[in-house]
Amino acid sequence: MAQQVASARKRVLDAAEALKEEKFNARRLELAEAALETLGELGYARTSLREIAQNSAFTHGVFHYYFRDKTDLICCCVSHYKAKCVTRYDQVTASAQSREELMEGFLVKLAETLRKEARMHRLWYDLRAQALFEEAFRKDVVEIDKSLENMIWRIASRYAELGGKRPAVSAGVLYALFDGLFQNALLKHLSNDNGAIPELLEEVRRLLPTIC
């Protein structure tokens, strides 16, 4: 009886603890979101904690409460970023009933990504470059890289499947190719080159059927 009471109390405390932790993590993510905005605006090199705080509902001191240090914050940003972009094209893959539909859906989404989320993507390339210097970023960056590779692979293999074929290259090669093309198009697009998006689309439209 006394044991039952004790274990019941323990369960309540555990539940409360779990709630606390959930709240804690929710605020962490909220701050990471705000940080991502500023990072996408200014880039890693020019982003300070005070600048991030100014673009949020909080003041600069709060970060020390939720993060060990600045690197910890950035790491949290990087791994949070993953969830935001990895499933971006999955709806297209799932709903498309033909090669043409998949292609068009992919191209539309590609153009939209380039137009509306250019800042987030330049940040991704920035942080990936930082990982070449800072070991702390590598684990998450490699993981995201792999997820993006898988995402592209899902599209390509589905596209091939709809044509009764199989991709002619490995997932790694395919990702390298698309990543390179996208990165190049992003730079042009940010340089106010209006031809960047249509050129990328045309390139992909021509390329994909020859590979898959």
Next chain:
Amino acid sequence: MAQQVASARKRVLDAAEALKEEKFNARRLELAEAALETLGELGYARTSLREIAQNSAFTHGVFHYYFRDKTDLICCCVSHYKAKCVTRYDQVTASAQSREELMEGFLVKLAETLRKEARMHRLWYDLRAQALFEEAFRKDVVEIDKSLENMIWRIASRYAELGGKRPAVSAGVLYALFDGLFQNALLKHLSNDNGAIPELLEEVRRLLPTIC
């Protein structure tokens, strides 16, 4: 007669002026070289003028004498970097007499680049990412990108030529592919993954003949 004397004096002064300017530019490049070393070590975000100076024969104040500001120095570094890497593979292309020889020469050079110049290359990816944020870097970065694309294209088209073929893809696509592969291999290599280099080589060895 007086006119001749005057014009002769003018020529002498012009020559002296040109010499001065040459010396000035030589020192600029020397400082840019030193800056490149530090940038390759620390990355753009963590490189300060004082740190650069400490890895050189000078003190931090000298940069203001040779450069308008820090951005001017970095720009000089970026455009100077171009000359250091763009002709890297040209000797291989020129001397190879067969497809096999060209392939092997290219692979050896690729491995050597990854092993010995990893720092310079991570800097390149870093600066290219910076160009996504800082307009001042874009012109030079785009120019270097184009030069690298041309370099890859020279190799590929020569390789195709030696087989009586023509590359199956455009220069842009080819560069995107190799750039993506190299960037990925670089990250692995810097993470002490000993398999990074052989995997890249094998990938290229398999890939190149199918494209060219």
Next chain:
DNA sequence: AGAAATGTTTGACAATCGTCAAGCATTGTC
């Protein structure tokens, strides 16, 4: 309602940054 725990702000800290003026050293000129 009062006490305790949690969340957030504030302000200060030491360090570091880019910049620049003033001075010292070196070179070249007459």
Next chain:
DNA sequence: GACAATGCTTGACGATTGTCAAACATTTCT
């Protein structure tokens, strides 16, 4: 060899940085 021009160092400036302790505010619990 004195003088001027150039090259470079030194030291200081104001601003900004990450960090953190202390104060304050809010929520939670008893």
